[in-house]
Amino acid sequence: MLVIFTSVEFFIFFPVVVLSYFWLPQRFRWLLLLCSSYYFYMCWNPSYVVLIFFSTLVSYITAIQMGKAVSKQKRKGYLIAGLVANLSVLFFYKYFNFINDSVGAIFDRFDVFYGVSGFEVLLPIGISFYTFQTLSYIIDVYRGEKEPEKHLGVFALYVSFFPQLVAGPIERSTRLLPQFYKKFDFDYDRVSDGLKLVLWGLFKKVVIADRLAIYVNEVFNNPGDYQGIPVILACYFFAFQIYCDFSGYTDIAIGSSKVMGFDLMDNFKRPYFSKSISEFWRRWHISLSTWFRDYLYIPLGGNKVGRWRWHYNILVVFILSGLWHGANWTFVVWGALHGFYMLFAVWTKSIREKFIMLVGLNNYTIVHKYLKVLITFHLVTFAWIFFRANSIPDAFVIAGSLFKVDISGSLLVAGVSHFGLVLSLLLIGFLVFIHSIERHEDIRQFLSKKPAWFRYAIYYILLMGIALLGVFEAAFIYFQF
Amino acid sequence: MKKLIMQISALFLLVFLTDMAIIVISGRDHSYFIAANIDKQEKLRGTSSPKIVFVGGSGLAFGLDSKLVEGAIKFPVVNMGLHAGVGLKYMIDEVMPYVNEGDVVVVVPEYDYFYGDIVYGNCQLIDMIVLYPENIRYLSARQYVPILRLIFENAQARFQNSIVKIVKGDKNRGYNNVYRRDGFNDYGDMVAHLDKESADVASMSLGIGGKFNEDTIRILVEAGNVLIDKKARLYFLYPAIPDLFYRKNNNNKSLQEVHKNLLNSFGVAVLGEPGEFIFPVEYFFDTPYHLNKAGRKARTEQLIGKLTKALETEYKN
Numbered sequence: 001m002l003v004i005f006t007s008v009e010f011f012i013f014f015p016v017v018v019l020s021y022f023w024l025p026q027r028f029r030w031l032l033l034l035c036s037s038y039y040f041y042m043c044w045n046p047s048y049v050v051l052i053f054f055s056t057l058v059s060y061i062t063a064i065q066m067g068k069a070v071s072k073q074k075r076k077g078y079l080i081a082g083l084v085a086n087l088s089v090l091f092f093y094k095y096f097n098f099i100n101d102s103v104g105a106i107f108d109r110f111d112v113f114y115g116v117s118g119f120e121v122l123l124p125i126g127i128s129f130y131t132f133q134t135l136s137y138i139i140d141v142y143r144g145e146k147e148p149e150k151h152l153g154v155f156a157l158y159v160s161f162f163p164q165l166v167a168g169p170i171e172r173s174t175r176l177l178p179q180f181y182k183k184f185d186f187d188y189d190r191v192s193d194g195l196k197l198v199l200w201g202l203f204k205k206v207v208i209a210d211r212l213a214i215y216v217n218e219v220f221n222n223p224g225d226y227q228g229i230p231v232i233l234a235c236y237f238f239a240f241q242i243y244c245d246f247s248g249y250t251d252i253a254i255g256s257s258k259v260m261g262f263d264l265m266d267n268f269k270r271p272y273f274s275k276s277i278s279e280f281w282r283r284w285h286i287s288l289s290t291w292f293r294d295y296l297y298i299p300l301g302g303n304k305v306g307r308w309r310w311h312y313n314i315l316v317v318f319i320l321s322g323l324w325h326g327a328n329w330t331f332v333v334w335g336a337l338h339g340f341y342m343l344f345a346v347w348t349k350s351i352r353e354k355f356i357m358l359v360g361l362n363n364y365t366i367v368h369k370y371l372k373v374l375i376t377f378h379l380v381t382f383a384w385i386f387f388r389a390n391s392i393p394d395a396f397v398i399a400g401s402l403f404k405v406d407i408s409g410s411l412l413v414a415g416v417s418h419f420g421l422v423l424s425l426l427l428i429g430f431l432v433f434i435h436s437i438e439r440h441e442d443i444r445q446f447l448s449k450k451p452a453w454f455r456y457a458i459y460y461i462l463l464m465g466i467a468l469l470g471v472f473e474a475a476f477i478y479f480q481f
Numbered sequence: 482m483k484k485l486i487m488q489i490s491a492l493f494l495l496v497f498l499t500d501m502a503i504i505v506i507s508g509r510d511h512s513y514f515i516a517a518n519i520d521k522q523e524k525l526r527g528t529s530s531p532k533i534v535f536v537g538g539s540g541l542a543f544g545l546d547s548k549l550v551e552g553a554i555k556f557p558v559v560n561m562g563l564h565a566g567v568g569l570k571y572m573i574d575e576v577m578p579y580v581n582e583g584d585v586v587v588v589v590p591e592y593d594y595f596y597g598d599i600v601y602g603n604c605q606l607i608d609m610i611v612l613y614p615e616n617i618r619y620l621s622a623r624q625y626v627p628i629l630r631l632i633f634e635n636a637q638a639r640f641q642n643s644i645v646k647i648v649k650g651d652k653n654r655g656y657n658n659v660y661r662r663d664g665f666n667d668y669g670d671m672v673a674h675l676d677k678e679s680a681d682v683a684s685m686s687l688g689i690g691g692k693f694n695e696d697t698i699r700i701l702v703e704a705g706n707v708l709i710d711k712k713a714r715l716y717f718l719y720p721a722i723p724d725l726f727y728r729k730n731n732n733n734k735s736l737q738e739v740h741k742n743l744l745n746s747f748g749v750a751v752l753g754e755p756g757e758f759i760f761p762v763e764y765f766f767d768t769p770y771h772l773n774k775a776g777r778k779a780r781t782e783q784l785i786g787k788l789t790k791a792l793e794t795e796y797k798n
Contacts, residue, residue: 008630022482186482195489414684419645456492463496467633468503468640 003043005252006206006472013040014256021260026183030154033180033260037162041126044166048124051089056159058085059134060152063141067148075142082138090131093121098327126166128324130159132291137173139295146173154180161262163253167246169267169287176262184261194258196444196459201251203462208427209244210471212237215424218413220388223397228405230413231398238388239381240428243272246285270435272380275372277341280380288324292317311346315339325387330395334386341379423469500636507639509612514660515564515605516612521669525559525576531583532557533788536572538565539671540720540770541589546781547668553785554792556585560669565591565770567609568602569697573704574619582712587788588701589718591770595739596691600700601627604634611635659767675774680767687726687769690735698746705748716791717743717751721780723762723769727755752787 003009017036024032042049062082069075097118107114137158140146149155158177164170184190219226219234226234250267257264267286274280281289293302300313315336322335361368382399389395411421437443447455510516525534533556535541541562551558561576569590580586594600601624609616664673705715719736727733736755743751764776772780 188482188485191482191485414686417645419641419648459492460495463492464499467496467500468637470637 003040005249006202009043018259022186030151030157030180033161034153034157037157037160037165040162041160041165044125045122051093051124051127052130052160053156055086055089055131055134056156057152058082059138059159060149060155062138063148064150066138066141079138079142083135086131086134086138090127092119093123093127095323095327097121102329129168129170130165132170132288132324133173134159136170136291136295140173146177149173149177161257163256163262164264167249167253168285169250169253169265170291171264171287175265179262182261187261190261191259193444194255194260196447197251197255197258199255199459199462200443201248201253201255203248203466204244204251204431205248206470206472207465208431209241209248211420211427211469212241212244212424214420214471215413215416216241216388218415220394220398221390222414223389223394223401226413227401228403228409229407229411230409231401232405233411234413235381235385235398235402236428237424238384239272239377240431242384242387243268244431270438272377273373273435273439274376275369276376277338277345277379280376281338288321292321296320311343314342318342329392330386330389333392333395334383337383337386341383497632500633503636503640503643504607504611504632507643511612512662513608513612514662514664515567515608516662517665517669518563518567518609518616519613520662520665521559521561521563522575524667524669525561525579528557528559530581531585532559533585533587534558534576534580535560535562535587535589535669536569536576537562537589537720538567538572538591538770539563539768540565540591540772542665542669542671543674543766543770544721544772544777544780545670545784546777547666547670549778549781550785550788551668554788558668562589562669562671564605565593565599566603566605568606568624569594569600570621570624570700571602571606571609571616571619573700574621575616577704577707580708580711580713584708584711584713585716585788585792586704586708586713587716587718588704589720590697591720592689592722592736592739594697595694595742596689596735598627598694598696600694600697602631604631604638607631607635674766674771675777677766679763679765679773682723682765682767682769683725683762685769686730687722687732688730689732690730693738693742695742698742698749701743702746702748705750709748715748715750716788717749718784718787719753719755719758720770721758721760721764721772721776723765724759725762726769727759750791752791758783 003013013036017032020032021029038049041052059082062078062085066075066078066082069078100116100118104114104116137146137149141148149158154177157180158171158173161171161176216234216238219231220238247268254264254266265287269283269286271280271284274283297313297317300316301309302313303310305313318335318339319332320335322331322333322338325331325334356362356368361371385398386392386395389398412418416424434443437446447458533550533554535545535547535558539562541560542564543562545560545562547558547560561572563572569588572590573588576586606624607628610620659671659673659677661673664671666672701715701717708715722732727736733756740751740755743749758780760772760776760779764772764779766773766776
């Protein structure tokens with residue numbers, strides 16, 4: 001019985017947990033949430049808890065020992081031990097077979113025998129997320145930014161907190177851990193605000209993302225069967241699918257947490273309105289991009305080093321970010337492409353500024369702004385091809401198919417009716433409309449100023465939208481990471 | 482907290498009532514395909530034993546020439562094949578009260594029943610109940626469990642069909658307008674498609690696989706046992722699918738899993754193997770399960786051969 005956010009099981013599980021949470025005295029709440037989180041995780045696969053508990057215990061002990069250690073040498077030793085232990089688990093379950101197969105392919109190429117066989121392992125759901133969360137904790141303790149958490153149960157809750165366990169946001173210990181000690185009473189405004197976010201997240205996921213997925217999956221799973229406009233449409237659709245899927249999940253995670261009083265970080269800030277790739281990464285999967293900034297990019301020297309070292313740092317961070325998403329060369333290429341975009345922006349900055357002056361675009365700030373948004377969106381959408389494609393050759397087939405436009409060809413693909421296609425386009429339009437409103441004001445704040453009848457009409461429409469237009473079969477994309 | 486719970490409950494109730502209203506307002510279309518159920522039930526009740534009753538989804542409806550079977554085997558034939566979405570459990574429970582000593586029940590279910598959970602019915606089951614509320618008597622307790630979900634699915638399907646109807650201005654009768662109650666002949670065979678042009682079935686997809694549904698085997702075994710008690714017989718026949726899809730996407734591996742599970746179950750007489758029931762894709766009408774005129778003939782002849790042999794063996798024993 002999987003307890004995913006769009007399942008009936010979650011809509012039984014969550015109210016039971018929330019009601020129990022508010023009913024219990026504060027001193028027992030951590031235990032309820034911990035048991036609920038482990039139960040939530042075990043519903044995916046009971047054996048997963050062994051790994052998450054191992055990661056929890058190792059990180060807990062590492063931090064405690066670092067706190068006790070007097071010498072910097074010893075602290076560093078514990079840090080390395082903690083990092084190695086956590087990363088080893090991640091490496092084994094997620095990357096061993098990928099690296100092994102890749103090395104084997106190289107040996108095959110040169111007709112050299114390679115006898116190392118892979119392992120049949122199930123990738124534990126959420127491992128990339130909670131591993132990075134524990135790593136950030138260990139590093140924060142090492143840096144002296146966080147005191148070691150003494151309460152093993154509360155720390156275990158920090159690692160396994162069910163709203164953000166399987167797909168983030170990746171929370172910093174300095175932010176989330178202290179909240180587990182605070183007492184949150186039932187507050188009508190806070191709880192209803194959280195539920196509104198859950199509703200909006202559900203709508204984005206089951207109405208928009210999963211609808212778009214039907215078209216996208218048909219094209220990307222059958223590269224070469226489609227060319228031109230259907231491929232272009234599939235690429236645009238995927239850009240919105242992945243946004244709605246992931247941000248929808250995040251909204252449900254943040255909303256569910258808010259119901260109980262916990263404040264999780266924002267993970268998305270209307271990323272497709274970014275005017276540059278660097279801005280995009282300040283607005284997309286913020287918890288991951290800030291993680292890489294704080295724990296990899298800055299320790300590597302960031303931009304405080306020589307020019308070429310700085311460029312190297314950018315490329316390494318983006319390649320590793322790609323690899324974090326999955327053990328497949330498609331993700332590596334996707335990450336590298338974004339790294340290249342960043343570097344290209346740096347290399348061409350002065351040329352672009354001169355060009356803008358030359359054509360007078362600097363006199364048309366709004367046109368210039370929208371042009372930048374459009375270009376950034378298309379660069380990101382093009383890179384998504386590699387993210388979504390099942391393999392590198394497939395990605396190149398799809399990218400190549402973009403330019404074989406046949407005006408007389410059908411827009412439809414197998415499994416998608418005219419109704420489905422028109423609905424997909426209307427939903428994207430609706431999403432863009434909502435985001436346009438949010439340029440000036442958060443939509444929930446906008447709604448809170450409206451009369452009650454208006455607000456309830458909106459909630460009713462969203463619920464009816466989910467009931468009448470929702471697609472309920474697909475998993476969340478980021479669960480596979 | 483009470484205020485919030487009341488407000489949420491009221492909203493959900495409103496949504497549920499809206500869905501029910503959609504189902505009621507969109508009406509009971511007695512000219513639609515599924516409405517033929519009542520005609521088939523009438524035929525079943527009115528046919529004397531010993532008889533052959535075919536049970537299955539639309540694949541059976543489209544792919545059987547009952548007159549040919551009747552002529553070859555010399556038993557009156559009733560084709561109860563209708564829509565896989567009403568669920569195998571319902572299809573079997575619906576015919577059981579009318580099966581008597583000496584009858585032969587041949588189950589020809591779509592492969593979807595062995596993977597996923599449509600064995601207990603999809604939103605088409607709600608269509609059936611809305612059309613003929615008296616059919617509720619054939620539902621088992623297990624089928625009431627997902628009823629809320631099915632109501633939502635049904636309302637969704639009706640809402641979306643209504644939008645298409647409003648935009649296109651005509652009733653959605655499926656490919657080439659064949660999905661009509663009057664598209665069936667007196668035996669319960671779908672015949673409206675026989676002289677129509679086939680769709681490009683080769684461009685479609687058919688995925689068979691996932692988590693194997695043990696309930697389907699259990700339902701078949703239970704049915705077999707009931708029929709033994711009634712001194713009737715149960716045979717299982719695989720549905721016809723295109724050769725193209727048999728080889729694709731590991732479908733043949735899934736079908737071998739189905740076959741292995743059936744052979745290991747007691748009380749289900751399986752006539753043949755999945756690989757024997759694959760036909761050229763040109764034999765299919767508008768889906769990978771619906772045979773066209775040529776396919777229907779070839780499939781019926783094959784079925785006659787299988788059934789004749791099984792019945793002869795039975796009589797010898």
